[in-house]
Amino acid sequence: MKYIIENAILFDSDRKQISSASSPDVIVPLTTTASRLLEEIIKHPNRVLPRALLLKKVWEDNGYAPSDASLNNNISVLRKYFTSLSDTEIDLRTVPKIGFQLNGSVVLCEEQTDIAGNNEVHETERKDVIQPASGRFSSHTRFGLYIASAGMTVVTLLVALVFLSFQDRGISTQKKKIQHMVRFEKCDAFNLSSDGIPFEKVLSQFPSVRSSCTSKPANVYYDFSSLNKDRARHLFVSVCFKNDKSGYLKCENIKSYSLE
Known part of the structure; x- marks a missing residue:
């Protein structure tokens, strides 16, 4: 599925x-x-x-x-x-x-076999929304799609009004971005938090990351968010080895720890 x-x-x-x-x-x-x-x-x-x-x-x-x-x-x-x-x-x-x-x-993406019997599988444009209460799937009728479309338009307008309201109050709505920290050997290092902790700290605490970066092209994702009163500590280091064409061959979790 x-x-x-x-x-x-x-x-x-x-x-x-x-x-x-x-x-x-x-x-x-x-x-x-x-x-x-x-x-x-x-x-x-x-x-x-x-x-x-x-x-x-x-x-x-x-x-x-x-x-x-x-x-x-x-x-x-x-x-x-x-x-x-x-x-x-x-x-x-x-x-x-x-x-x-x-x-x-x-949203559940349905797959259907070609009617002509050629066994080709196509993803359908029509999707079933998972119902929050029961977890079952229901098919939308054409009328239902029109209603859903109208509902989405109303929601979009409401979101726009809320966004303008936030701007008027001086509230920032910008989302946090992943930080590309450095290029090391064959790796690109990305910080998943906004703490600005340098990639050198990852290399010093997890030597295996250094050896991974010298062997194959990869992306390294890490989060060393510190423990404080408002948020629990997250410690995460993952090395994702790149495919020659696109995507990743595999990802290795060097460290995954969370106090929640």
Whole structure:
């Protein structure tokens, strides 16, 4: 199954990979656990999913020992990949002492076999929106599409009014961008946070990154956000080796740690 999250991230659950909706050739493979976790979450958008439910569905039901630490780490990895693939913010939030919630739209992309019997598979332009309450899929009628289109127009106008209101109040609406820090050997290093921590700190704490960069072309993504009263610490280092043509061959998580 293929899903589009917030019109920004394409998730292929069969191939266990995510990519940018605008640049589908840029592919990041997921572990089996991360893929199962993401699929469980996007089936229930805008709903709080308790930790116990996710641990059962993703770990226990598949013969693995459940672990809060593993759940936290996989959530952190998914967030980092979302940030590295798209400028659109994917709101996968932590609900303290309860669980996690994905706030946003999730669309199922249907695939159909050519009627003539040539076995060619085409993605249809028509998509089914996952219902937040039940997680089931429903087909839109033509009338329903017209209504949805009108609704989107109204929402767009409201968003524009809110944006103008923010500007009038002097509130910044600019989203945080990924920082390209430096070119090192065969690697480009990207900081996923706004703290400005230099790439040299990654190299000093994780020597394996240095050896990876000298062997193959890759992108390194890292986040060394510091612990403070307002936000939990995130420590993340991932090396994504480039394909000769496009996208990534694979991504290796050197470190993934989150206190949430």
